[in-house]
Amino acid sequence: MIRTTDSRSADAAARALYGGARMSEQRSLIARAVLSATGAFTADELHHRLRETSPGLGLATVYRALAAMHAAGGVATVGERGGSALLAHCVRDDHHHHLVCTSCGDVISVDCPLGETALAAAARAGHLVTRHEITLYGLCARCLRAGGGA
Amino acid sequence: MIRTTDSRSADAAARALYGGARMSEQRSLIARAVLSATGAFTADELHHRLRETSPGLGLATVYRALAAMHAAGGVATVGERGGSALLAHCVRDDHHHHLVCTSCGDVISVDCPLGETALAAAARAGHLVTRHEITLYGLCARCLRAGGGA
DNA sequence: ACTGAAAGTGAGAAGCATTCTCATCTTGGA
DNA sequence: TCCAAGATGAGAATGCTTCTCACTTTCAGT
Numbered sequence: 001m002i003r004t005t006d007s008r009s010a011d012a013a014a015r016a017l018y019g020g021a022r023m024s025e026q027r028s029l030i031a032r033a034v035l036s037a038t039g040a041f042t043a044d045e046l047h048h049r050l051r052e053t054s055p056g057l058g059l060a061t062v063y064r065a066l067a068a069m070h071a072a073g074g075v076a077t078v079g080e081r082g083g084s085a086l087l088a089h090c091v092r093d094d095h096h097h098h099l100v101c102t103s104c105g106d107v108i109s110v111d112c113p114l115g116e117t118a119l120a121a122a123a124r125a126g127h128l129v130t131r132h133e134i135t136l137y138g139l140c141a142r143c144l145r146a147g148g149g150a
Numbered sequence: 151m152i153r154t155t156d157s158r159s160a161d162a163a164a165r166a167l168y169g170g171a172r173m174s175e176q177r178s179l180i181a182r183a184v185l186s187a188t189g190a191f192t193a194d195e196l197h198h199r200l201r202e203t204s205p206g207l208g209l210a211t212v213y214r215a216l217a218a219m220h221a222a223g224g225v226a227t228v229g230e231r232g233g234s235a236l237l238a239h240c241v242r243d244d245h246h247h248h249l250v251c252t253s254c255g256d257v258i259s260v261d262c263p264l265g266e267t268a269l270a271a272a273a274r275a276g277h278l279v280t281r282h283e284i285t286l287y288g289l290c291a292r293c294l295r296a297g298g299g300a
Numbered sequence: 301a302c303t304g305a306a307a308g309t310g311a312g313a314a315g316c317a318t319t320c321t322c323a324t325c326t327t328g329g330a
Numbered sequence: 331t332c333c334a335a336g337a338t339g340a341g342a343a344t345g346c347t348t349c350t351c352a353c354t355t356t357c358a359g360t
Contacts, residue, residue: 022307024309024355043346044346058309059347060347061308063347084345084347099277108275113264113268113271114263114268115268122249126290131288132286133283133284134284135282136282137282138272173328174336176338206339207339208338209340210340211338213318213319234317234318
């Protein structure tokens, strides 16, 4: 395997994304691309990015690696863009959601805004909420300052 | 056009779903199926249901009619099931969300649980939330009483 | 280091929901 | 009634994602 500078710590971080499963050179590359990604990405975007340095990498491999990381909690689905799932690197293991910046694509983790009281209306009516999905879109602080609000 | 009992009021209700656009026999049938649906449905489910009485009805026609109703605000996307979009009849024109009963498929409209304070965390960090999507899954009061919680 | 079974890979086919194309009706205002 | 805009049905096309298959790589146990 070709090793680059800082490969040991990068390997450890990459391996962590898969939750300790078997590691291949391709999965390592994919994990590093996920770790170095700024913000959200689609599987296809990640594949294109990786193709620049690894022309032989298959799209199915990217999907499989992302699925493995998803299962291990290393990446999360944070929304959708143009019909494709938007993914992002995520290490928080507590319950939270994501704010996707529609300007730069960056992803900010936010605490779940749904508390006991917020769901009181449903509870009062006798319903039980067992699962919820929240996706937030907006502008991150940087883009907001840069004039995104103009 | 074949007319059934109560067709005049049904027509009016059906027409309203499209927001006053041109009306065809097929669109009328589709709108009535939407109005009589109990809970959420996918485009394909609706098509199958309609096929029983209207064998010639095309799937594309159902998709087009649903898109028209969606644009007019007569139906809303309330979640997803097995890769297909879950739709439901919805007439509330204020901002709200939907609770999909995972047992019977019924859909309950709920007020948006996100208030000013709920988004304070994002605001404090300097971010701006411009759009959000919330999908709630759980059990409706009826299924809960019927032992769904067992 | 060697071995073998389990797991990963690449290419392309397949699956699926949804949209588009096009020739042919319908609709509804003039 | 007339007719242009709009709707329809069948199937092709599209795009995302998953599966298949033959082959290669990984790694625990030796």
